[in-house]
Amino acid sequence: MRSLLPYCAVLPLAVPLNLEASLFCGQAFRWQVITEDGEKKFRGVVEGELVELARTDESIHGSLRIESTAPLILNQPLEKFFTRYLGLDDPIEAFFAPEFQHNYPDLFAASEHYFGLRVLHQAPFETLISFMCAQGMGIALIRRQADLLATNLGSTTTEQNFIPITAYEFPTAAQLAEAPLAALQVCTNNNSIRARNIKAVASLVARGDLKLETLASPHASLDEARNALMACSGIGEKIADCVCLFGLGHSDAFPIDTHVRQYLDAWFGLRTATQSLTRTGYDRLADEARKILGAKYAGHAGQILFHYWRLNVRGLTAV
DNA sequence: CCCCAGGCAGCGC
DNA sequence: GCGCTGCATGGG
Structure with missing residues (x-):
C-alpha cells in the first residue's frame, strides 16, 4: 500500500x-x-x-x-x-520530585502506566487561541472550533508534489485581527463574547503589544507570563496556565480545572480544592500542588496524574 | 427540561 | 480578599 x-x-x-x-x-x-x-x-x-x-x-x-x-x-x-x-x-525522570516518590509511593506506582506521557510543545499563538475556546466546552466542541478557525480563516494548501492534500494552517494573529466579527463568531459556536475576545487578543499580538516570544520560558518567569496573559479579557488563571505550560514552555505552570481539583482533594486532602476558587485561592492551591509534586516540572507531573485520574479512577475516555 | 462541558468577569461585602 | 451569581452555547 x-x-x-x-x-x-x-x-x-x-x-x-x-x-x-x-x-x-x-x-x-x-x-x-x-x-x-x-x-x-x-x-x-x-x-x-x-x-x-x-x-x-x-x-x-x-x-x-x-x-x-x-x-x-x-x-x-x-x-x-x-x-x-x-x-x-524533556527529562521524565525529573517529572516527579524524589520527595513525592517517597511520600506517595502508591500513587507514584499506580500512575506508572502513564509515565510515557509527554506534554506537547506547541505553537504559542495557536495554543493561546485554542485555549480561549476551551471555557465551558467539551473536548469535541473545542476541537471543532480550532478546526473551523483553520478551515475558514487560515491559509490552505491543496497540492504538494502532485499529491492532492488539503491542509489548513492555523490563522496568524493578523488574519484573526482582520477577520470580520461575524466570520469569527461562526468559528466560536456562535459565542459573540468569545469572538470579540479572540479578535482583541489577536490584535494585541499582531500589533506587537503582546509578545508571546518574550513571555516564553526562559525569557520570562511564569508569573510575568501569566500576568500578561490574564490582562486580556477572556483569559483567566486556568487558561493562562494552560498557555504557559503547553505553548510557552513554562513547565512549572499548574493548570487547575474541575478534574484537577477533584484529585487534589481525593489524593492530597487539599480540601480547598472542592470549595469555590477565588483568584488568590487558585494561586494558593497551585503553590501547594507545586510543593507536593516539585515545582520545576509540576505541570508535567500534574498531567500524568490528571490522565490517571480521568481514565482509571473516573472511567472517562481519552479523547 | 435537565445537566454537563478542563471558566471568566463583575458585583457587593 | 472572599463568595456568590450571571453568562453563552451545544450536546446528551
Missing part, C-alpha cells in the same frame, strides 16, 4: 512514549486518531503541513514513524522538530 505522504522519517525512542496520551494531554486539538489497514495512526496539521505519526511496532520502547507533506517543518528536519514538539528531550 502506497503511503499517502511523500516524506518519512523514523524516530528511535530512547525512552517510552504514550502517543495517545501525549496528544491528548498536550491539548493538540487538531490531531485525530485514525485507523488505516488495522494500524492506529495520529493525523494532524502542524505548521501548515499534514503529518501522520505511527509506532513502527507495538512496543512502547519502539520507534516512531513520521510522515509529512514536507521534509522540513519550520526549516528543521522532521526528527528534530518532533523531538521537541513531543517533548522527547
Whole structure:
C-alpha cells in the first residue's frame, strides 16, 4: 500500500512514549486518531503541513514513524522538530520530585502506566487561541472550533508534489485581527463574547503589544507570563496556565480545572480544592500542588496524574 | 427540561 | 480578599 505522504522519517525512542496520551494531554486539538489497514495512526496539521505519526511496532520502547507533506517543518528536519514538539528531550525522570516518590509511593506506582506521557510543545499563538475556546466546552466542541478557525480563516494548501492534500494552517494573529466579527463568531459556536475576545487578543499580538516570544520560558518567569496573559479579557488563571505550560514552555505552570481539583482533594486532602476558587485561592492551591509534586516540572507531573485520574479512577475516555 | 462541558468577569461585602 | 451569581452555547 502506497503511503499517502511523500516524506518519512523514523524516530528511535530512547525512552517510552504514550502517543495517545501525549496528544491528548498536550491539548493538540487538531490531531485525530485514525485507523488505516488495522494500524492506529495520529493525523494532524502542524505548521501548515499534514503529518501522520505511527509506532513502527507495538512496543512502547519502539520507534516512531513520521510522515509529512514536507521534509522540513519550520526549516528543521522532521526528527528534530518532533523531538521537541513531543517533548522527547524533556527529562521524565525529573517529572516527579524524589520527595513525592517517597511520600506517595502508591500513587507514584499506580500512575506508572502513564509515565510515557509527554506534554506537547506547541505553537504559542495557536495554543493561546485554542485555549480561549476551551471555557465551558467539551473536548469535541473545542476541537471543532480550532478546526473551523483553520478551515475558514487560515491559509490552505491543496497540492504538494502532485499529491492532492488539503491542509489548513492555523490563522496568524493578523488574519484573526482582520477577520470580520461575524466570520469569527461562526468559528466560536456562535459565542459573540468569545469572538470579540479572540479578535482583541489577536490584535494585541499582531500589533506587537503582546509578545508571546518574550513571555516564553526562559525569557520570562511564569508569573510575568501569566500576568500578561490574564490582562486580556477572556483569559483567566486556568487558561493562562494552560498557555504557559503547553505553548510557552513554562513547565512549572499548574493548570487547575474541575478534574484537577477533584484529585487534589481525593489524593492530597487539599480540601480547598472542592470549595469555590477565588483568584488568590487558585494561586494558593497551585503553590501547594507545586510543593507536593516539585515545582520545576509540576505541570508535567500534574498531567500524568490528571490522565490517571480521568481514565482509571473516573472511567472517562481519552479523547 | 435537565445537566454537563478542563471558566471568566463583575458585583457587593 | 472572599463568595456568590450571571453568562453563552451545544450536546446528551
